[in-house]
Amino acid sequence: MKILTSAQIRSLDQFTIQNEPISSLDLMERASNAFVGWFCNQFVNTRPVCVFCGKGNNGGDGLAIARLLSQLSYDVQVVVADYTPNASDDFTQNLDRLKTHLNLAFISSADQFPTLSSQVVCIDTLLGSGLSRPAEGLLAGIIHKINALPNKVVSVDIASGLYMDKANGENDPIIEPDHTVTFQLPKLAFLLPQNVRFTGEWHVVDIGLSGKYIQELPTPYWFTDKKAAEKLIQPRGKFSHKGTFGHALLLAGSFGKMGAAVLSGRACLRSGVGLLTMHAPVCGYDIIQISSPEAMVSIDKNDRHISQFPDLEPYSAVGIGPGVGQEPVTIALLEELLDQVKVPLIIDADALNILSSNRSLLDKLPPNTILTPHPKEFQRLAGESGDEYERLELARDFAGKYQVIICLKGANTAVILPNGEVHFNSTGNPGMATGGTGDVLTGIITSLLAQKYKPAEAAILGVYQHGLAGDRAAEQKGQIALIASDVVENLGW
Ligand SMILES: NC(=O)C1=CN([C@@H]2O[C@H](COP(=O)(O)OP(=O)(O)OC[C@H]3O[C@@H](n4cnc5c(N)ncnc54)[C@H](OP(=O)(O)O)[C@@H]3O)[C@@H](O)[C@H]2O)[C@@H](O)CC1
Ligand SMILES: Nc1ncnc2c1ncn2[C@@H]1O[C@H](COP(=O)(O)OP(=O)(O)O)[C@@H](O)[C@H]1O
Ligand SMILES: [K+]
Structure with missing residues (x-):
C-alpha cells in the first residue's frame, strides 16, 4: 500500500470527484x-x-x-x-x-x-x-x-x-x-x-x-501489508531439491553469546534455506551441533571469537553479526570478508558496531548489502537526528550514499532502499522487544538471500514474516511471556 x-x-x-x-x-x-x-x-x-x-x-x-x-x-x-x-x-x-x-x-x-x-x-x-x-x-x-x-x-x-x-x-x-x-x-x-x-x-x-x-x-513511502508481502513469496516447484534453495553461511556467536548464533541459525533453517553452515568459535561447536542438528558447523581456530571464515565458494549468501563481539580479530575478519564476498550479504548487531567504529569499512560495503540496526545501532552508524522524520531522512541519505538496504528496526520496522524507497512493516508487537528477536530476523533474511530473493525483497519479506511469527507467538503465549525462540517456532510460510 x-x-x-x-x-x-x-x-x-479531486481526481475521484471528477473522474x-x-x-x-x-x-x-x-x-x-x-x-x-x-x-x-x-x-x-x-x-x-x-x-x-x-x-x-x-x-x-x-x-x-x-x-x-x-x-x-x-x-x-x-x-x-x-x-x-x-x-x-x-x-x-x-x-x-x-x-x-x-x-x-x-x-x-x-x-x-x-x-x-x-x-x-x-x-x-x-x-x-x-x-x-x-x-x-x-x-x-x-x-x-x-x-x-x-x-x-x-x-x-x-x-x-x-x-x-x-x-x-x-x-x-x-x-x-x-x-x-x-x-x-x-x-x-x-x-x-x-x-x-x-x-x-x-x-x-x-x-x-x-x-x-x-x-x-x-511516493517513496510504502506500507507492507499482507497482500504486498504474500506477493513476494516464491512457491516451491514440484521437482525442486535442496540445491534449489541455496547454501547460507552464518558467521555468528562468541563465548557467552552462542545463543544469538543458535537463534539466527534456527530461524534461517525455518525460512526455507536448502543448506546452512554456521561458522563459530571453538566454544560453540557442541552447542550448535546439539541445538541445530540440521546445520553444518565450520569451526574457527579461535576459542572464543570468530577470526576467519571458510572458503566462500559454496555459499549463496552470507550473514554476519549475531553475538560476534567486537574483538580485533573479528574486526579484521569483517574487513577481509568485505574484500572477498561476492554473494549477497547481511550485517547485524556487533558487526554493525564494528562498521560504526571503523568507518573506512563503510566504503567497502558491496551494493545492496542489508544492514539491520536497531535505533541505537543506527545512531552509532549514521549519527544523531532531532526527531524521527529527520532520522528517516538520514537513513534515506545513508542508504543512497552507500547503496545499501537499511532495516531500521522497531515497531513498524522501516526497510530503506538505496533508491530512497521506505517500506514500513505492518506486523510485529511489543512482545518482540526481548533479547534475541533481532538475531532471528538476521537468520530469516540470510535464508531468503541464499534462496536468491532479491535483496530488497528479502529485506521487506523477511521483516514482514518475522513480525508475523511474533504475532502468532503472542497469540499463543501472550506478549509478556514471548521469547525469541517462540518467534522461530512460529515461523510459517
Ligand atoms: N480524500 C479523503 O480522504 C476525503 C476526506 N474527507 C475529509 O476531509 C478532510 C479534509 O478536509 P479539509 O481539507 O477541509 O480539512 P480540515 O482539516 O477539515 O479543515 C481545513 C480548514 O481548516 C483550516 N485550518 C487548518 N489548520 C487550522 C488551524 N490550526 N486552526 C484553524 N483553522 C485551521 C484551513 O484553513 P486554511 O489553511 O485555509 O487557512 C481550512 O479552512 C479529511 O481529513 C477528511 O476528514 C472526506 O470528507 C471525503 C474524502
Ligand atoms: N514494540 C515493537 N513492536 C514490533 N516489533 C518490535 C518491537 N520492539 C522490538 N521489535 C522487533 O524485535 C526485534 C529486536 O531486535 P534487536 O533490538 O536487534 O534485538 P536483539 O539484539 O536482542 O536480537 C526487531 O526486529 C524489532 O523490529
Ligand atoms: K480529526
Whole structure:
C-alpha cells in the first residue's frame, strides 16, 4: 500500500470527484458511512456519543457521522467549534441535513465545553488533513479539554492537530485518541513512534478513492501489508531439491553469546534455506551441533571469537553479526570478508558496531548489502537526528550514499532502499522487544538471500514474516511471556 502526503490526498480526492464521477458531498457521505461501519462494530448503540466538529470537511464528516449514528439509534450530541465564520461548503450542506431534533451546540469559548458522562464516546472531527498550522485559541482549548477527559476518543481520519507527513512542534495541541479511523490509506505520521500518543490504535477504511490514480502517484513511502508481502513469496516447484534453495553461511556467536548464533541459525533453517553452515568459535561447536542438528558447523581456530571464515565458494549468501563481539580479530575478519564476498550479504548487531567504529569499512560495503540496526545501532552508524522524520531522512541519505538496504528496526520496522524507497512493516508487537528477536530476523533474511530473493525483497519479506511469527507467538503465549525462540517456532510460510 502506498503512503501519500496530504497534498497528494487532496489531489486524489479531486481526481475521484471528477473522474468517478461523484460529488464531493456524496464522497463525504461515503467516507462517513465507512467510519460508521467501523464505529458500530466497536461501540454498541447504548453508548452515548458526542461529536466535536470543526468547520472544514473533517467537521463536515462529523456532522454526517452524527446524522448516520442517530439514525442507528445512538444518542448523539454535536458540539461545533465556532472558531471561524468560514465553513466549507460540504460542512454547510451537512449542517442543513442534520435534523433539528439533534442535540447541537455551537461554542465560541472552551468554557462552554459540555459536561459529559464517562460513558460518552467522543468523536474528534475538529481538524483533518487540511491542518495548515498548529491549533490555537478555541480549538486548542477544546483539544486540551478532550484530552483531559477519561472518555474513549475516536479521531476521524487523523487526530486533530497532528500533521500527516511532517513533524509537529513539541507543544502543539493535538488530540490523544484511543483510535484513529483513517480514510483509504495509512498516513506517515501513524508509523513513527513519536506520534503514538496522537494515533492510538489506527484502522484504515476504504472509501473508494481512485485506485488507478493512487497507482500513478509517486511516493517513496510504502506500507507492507499482507497482500504486498504474500506477493513476494516464491512457491516451491514440484521437482525442486535442496540445491534449489541455496547454501547460507552464518558467521555468528562468541563465548557467552552462542545463543544469538543458535537463534539466527534456527530461524534461517525455518525460512526455507536448502543448506546452512554456521561458522563459530571453538566454544560453540557442541552447542550448535546439539541445538541445530540440521546445520553444518565450520569451526574457527579461535576459542572464543570468530577470526576467519571458510572458503566462500559454496555459499549463496552470507550473514554476519549475531553475538560476534567486537574483538580485533573479528574486526579484521569483517574487513577481509568485505574484500572477498561476492554473494549477497547481511550485517547485524556487533558487526554493525564494528562498521560504526571503523568507518573506512563503510566504503567497502558491496551494493545492496542489508544492514539491520536497531535505533541505537543506527545512531552509532549514521549519527544523531532531532526527531524521527529527520532520522528517516538520514537513513534515506545513508542508504543512497552507500547503496545499501537499511532495516531500521522497531515497531513498524522501516526497510530503506538505496533508491530512497521506505517500506514500513505492518506486523510485529511489543512482545518482540526481548533479547534475541533481532538475531532471528538476521537468520530469516540470510535464508531468503541464499534462496536468491532479491535483496530488497528479502529485506521487506523477511521483516514482514518475522513480525508475523511474533504475532502468532503472542497469540499463543501472550506478549509478556514471548521469547525469541517462540518467534522461530512460529515461523510459517
Ligand atoms: N480524500 C479523503 O480522504 C476525503 C476526506 N474527507 C475529509 O476531509 C478532510 C479534509 O478536509 P479539509 O481539507 O477541509 O480539512 P480540515 O482539516 O477539515 O479543515 C481545513 C480548514 O481548516 C483550516 N485550518 C487548518 N489548520 C487550522 C488551524 N490550526 N486552526 C484553524 N483553522 C485551521 C484551513 O484553513 P486554511 O489553511 O485555509 O487557512 C481550512 O479552512 C479529511 O481529513 C477528511 O476528514 C472526506 O470528507 C471525503 C474524502
Ligand atoms: N514494540 C515493537 N513492536 C514490533 N516489533 C518490535 C518491537 N520492539 C522490538 N521489535 C522487533 O524485535 C526485534 C529486536 O531486535 P534487536 O533490538 O536487534 O534485538 P536483539 O539484539 O536482542 O536480537 C526487531 O526486529 C524489532 O523490529
Ligand atoms: K480529526
